[in-house]
Amino acid sequence: MFSLKNLLKISFIVIFLLSLATFILYLNLRDELPNVNSLKDVQWQTPMQIYSSDGLLISQFGxxxxxxxxxxxxxxxxxxxxxATEDDRFYLHFGVDPIGMTRAVLGQLMGQNKGGASTITMQVARNFFLTREQTYIRKIREIFLSFHIESLLTKDEILSLYINKIALGHRTFGFAAAAQVYYGKELSELSLAQIAVLAGLPKAPSTLNPIRSPQRAKARRNVVLQRMLVSDYISEEEYLEAKSAPITAKKHGAEIELDAPYVAEMAHQKMLERYGKEQAYTNGYKVYTTVSAKLQTAAQQAVTENLFNYDQRHGYRGAIASLRAKNNEQDQQSDTSIAITPLSSEEIEQTLNSVVSYQNLIPAVVTKVDEQSVEITLKNQQIAQINWPGLSWARAFISDQKQDTPPKTAGEILQYGDVILVVQNPNGDYKLSQLPQASAAMVSISPDNGAIQAAVGGFSFKQSQFNRVTQAKRQVGSNIKPFIYSAALENGYTLASLVNDAPINQWDKSAGIVWRPKNSPETYAGPMRVRLALAQSKNVIAVRLLKSVGLDNIIDHLSAFGFSPDELPRNESLALGSASLTPLEVATGFATFANGGFLIEPYLIDRIENSEGEVVYQANPALACQPCTSEVEPLLEPTKVETNKLKPTQIKEAERVISPQNAFLIADALNSAIWGADWSVADGWQGTGWRARTLNRRDIAGKTGTTNEAKDAWFSGFSKHLVTTSWIGFDDPSRNLGQTVYNNNLGKNQITGKEFGAKSAQPAWIAFMKVALEDQNVEPFEPPAEIVSVRIDKATGKLTTSTNKTSQFEYFKLGTAPTEYVSQDSSSDILDGSGTKQEEELF
Structure with a gap:
């Protein structure tokens, strides 16, 4: 029997040998161990966040x-x-807990699982530098690294690393992110029961998370609570209350505050170009865009509502599906005896959960059909009613060109068991709806510096990620005419020049046919002043102007507005809008008229902040001003400290591409497209954009655009500080926008007839600008220097002394005003489009 002295000797020898073996093992592994000094300056891999200009979260990437x-x-x-759960002696040990380690070793020797004895420090070592493989050599490395970490960092620093690094399931890292994903809350807002659920996750986040395995999560939560109770962190009362609480976790995404997915994706792509995927997704950048919540929301609503209106006036295409069909045998015996098996709540709920809906469309099942109303069941067995005002629009769709007769009863539209889509009106009533088949886009920019104020690339990003603002090159139709007329003003024409509005018959040698461009509508007024021709969008006059100026000169002039000359057709169809441009390109071109002649470059990202809140990029756009002040400080959020501000940046002046006189004359003529080109005509139609008069703003200008066969419809318009382009059409190029006939069930203000820019695209522009301009003062387009105003005769464009309806004032660039007074016979004063007096029709 060993004496105590011998036992101590043996113990000493064993400890010495173990220590020597450990030291030798450390020497062998030392060079393989990672350098823990990097923990002193950890760069957290945090996602990129996109914000509006007013600080609302739009999206998160990473x-x-x-x-x-x-x-x-x-x-x-x-x-x-x-x-209490992971390391109750954390503030007492030196990285490795001897008591826990001894317990774990004895457990292994006895064949019992006593835990892995991992301290919080050891878990930090594993999470930052090692893998989760279950090997002894990994455990030894973990221990050695823990010693290094404890010598380098304080306990609080180690605990902070652990709390922010640990993986907690559903791609969450750190407890703050887990609180958001599992509960949609900040850490400080969690209850004790919810905290205990999260504290139980490090053991096995995939099998214990409360979304995938609520029962296991509950059991683990109770273990955490029990240990907190034993450690005197909570009272018996707190323990019992938290233990009895239900598991309330569910998946939460980033708390999006502004729905602008097309804007988010535009910013996302810009960030990838700037920083690359790895940096953009992990460096925690906060990207502040130029769009505001107010304007973006208004644009989204305008595009969505306009698409619904267009789609519904063309007719109802029927239910998505039908859960019940008529019993054919009984139907043959009697028209009124139809056997229909009642729908079960389970069948309805299962069906509704399977329906994909977009935007504000809500899936529903028809569960009762009355004379002029239907009862519907929504998700969660909610019962609602669609009354006749929400149904009466739904005459059957036959084609883009034709609709069926208006319905008189609900049974002509819907049947029991139909699966449909509905929308809820602001007053709470429901209305039958459907997913629009047409597409649309809207973009609004500042003509002062190119900042994109709002952008909507389609009906739903969920439905289609194709951004029609920047990616859809569509024929622009008459949206091209202001640029053609601008070239004409640079080549001898004035707004008072007369050009013959008459049919053109031109032999095309290359095609072997006669080219006959036509007006729309196909009416001709004869000699017409340039101002009125632009306001009324006369096609043949645009062609005559192009021929007079010359195609090469026209293309050179159009390229000054940012349009690529290589993408402009080199034939006379250019005057009718055969060029294909994106809405953003069109808006950029129109901005030159709004800002007095400068070409601005659109931009979306105002500034970028790093994870520390420091500004690492600040936009410095070229400004439409001449001369400009010498310095300008970039705008930052008022909440940011002064140290975050970038140094004042030297201001950049945008390039002037047309004279201020040319820009003003075209802007003023486009104002006539809305308000009329003849003061003496009170209510007559004088311009294609007259519907915008509902805005009651005299400081706006705009131009409609419709392509051949109405495949594309446009409206581009502006005030002095905002340019907006609206487009609508089908992604399928074989379809056109068609036409509609009067629906007797609807009011007198409905849109009917052929679709074109003023009917199809302009309503969205009006709805948006109504919101966008409500806080802006009226700022008319003021004549710049070297613009004069003289009274002219409306029939000839010459000077006149008359003050009756035959005359009006017109603007001219200095030196271009007429010098002759009108004579009694003015027939020889008509210009034909080549700049010479007309003696006979040339074409």
């Missing part, structure tokens, strides 16, 4: 969800829960 927070912002109950 696989890893993490929101690093300092330890002082971590709730004490979470710290207590982690210490």
């Amino acid at each position: 696989e890893k969800k993490r929101e690093p927070i300092p330890l002082e912002q971590v709730p004490q109950q979470l710290i207590d829960a982690l210490l």
Whole structure:
């Protein structure tokens, strides 16, 4: 029998040998161990976030969800829960817990699982530098690294690293991100029961998370609560209350505050170009765009509502599906005896959950059909009613050109068991609806510096990620005419020049046919002043102007507005809008008229901040001003500290591409497209954009655009500080926008007839500008220097002394005003489009 002295000797020898073996093992592994000094300056891999100009979150990009927070912002109950569960002697040991390690080793020797004895420090070592493989050599490396970490960092620093680094399931890293994903809350807002659920996740986040395995999560939560109770972190009363709480976790995404997915994707792509995928997704950049919540929301609503209106006036295409069909045998015996098996609540719920809906469309099932109303069941067995005002629009769709007769009863539209889409009106009533088949886009920019104020690339990003604002090159129709007329003003024409509005018959040698461009509508007024021709969008006059100026000169002039000359057709159809441009390109061109002649470059990102809130990029756009002030400070959020501000940036002046006189004359003529080109005509139609008069703003200008066969419809218009382009059409180029006939069930203000820019695209523009301009003062387009105004005769464009309806004032660039007074016979004063007096029709 060993004496105590011998036992001590043997123990000493064993400890010495173990220590020597450990030291030798450390020497062998030392060179393989990672350098833990990097923990002193950890760069957290946090996702990129996109914001509006007023600080609302639009979207978040990055696989890893993490929101690093300092330890002082971590709730004490979470710290207590982690210490009680993961490492109750954390503040006492030196990285390795001897008691826990001994217990784990003895357990292994006895064939019992006593835990892995991993301290919080060891878990930090594993999470930052090692893998989760279950090997002894990994465990030894983990221990050695823990010693290094403890010598380098304080306990609080180690705990902070752990709280922000640990993986907690559903691609969340750190407890702040987990609180958002599982509960949609900040850490400080969690209850004790919810904190305990999160504190139980590090053991096995995939099998214990409360979304995938609520029962296991509950059992693990109760273990955490029990350990907190034993460690005196909580009272018996708190323990019992938290233990009895239900599991309330569910998947939450980033808390999006502004729905602008097309804007988010535009910014996303710009960030990838600037920083590359790895940096953009992990460096925690905050990207502040130029769009505002107010204008973006208004644009989204305008596009959506306009698409619904267009789609519904063309007719109802029927239910998505039918859950019940008529019993054919009984139907043959009697028209009134139809056997229909009642729908079960399970069948309805299952069907509704399977329907994909977009925007504000809500899936529903028809569960009762009355004379002029239907009862519908929504998700969660909610019962609602669609009354006749919400149904009466739904005459059957036959084709884009034709609709069936208006319905008189609900049974002509819907049947029991029909699966449909509905929308809820602001007053709470429901209306039958459907997913629009047409597409649309809207973009609004500042003509002062190119900042994109709003952008909507389609009906729904979920339905189609194709951004029609920047990616859809569509024929622009008459939206091209202001640029043609601008070239004409640079080549001898004035707004008072007369050009013959008469049919053209021109032999095309290359095609072997006669080219006959036509007006729309196909009416001709004879000699017409240029101002009135632009306002009324006369096609043949645009062609005559192009021929007079010359195709090469026209293309050179159009390229000054940012249009690529290589993408402009080199034939006379250019005057009718055969060029294909994106809505953003069109809006950029129109901005030159709004800002007095400068070419601005559209931009979306105002500034970029890093994860520390420091501004690492600030936009410095060229400004439409001449001369400009010498310096300008970039705008930052008022909440940002002064140290975040970038140094004042030297201002950049935008390039002037047309004279201020040319820009003003075209802008004023486009104002006539809305308000009329003849003061003496009170209510007569004088311009294609007259519907915008509902805005009651005299400081707006605009131009409609419709392509051949109405495949595309446009309206582009502006005030002095906002340019907006609206487009509508089908992604399928074989379809045109068609036409509609009067629906007797609807009011007198409905749109009927052939679709074109003023009917199809302009309503969205009007709806948006009504919101966008409501806080802006009226600012008329003021004549610049070297613009004169003289009274002219409306029939000839010559000077006149008459003050009756035959005359009006007109603007001219200095030196271009007429010098002759009108004579009694003015027939020889008509210009034919080549700049010479007309003696006979040339074409």
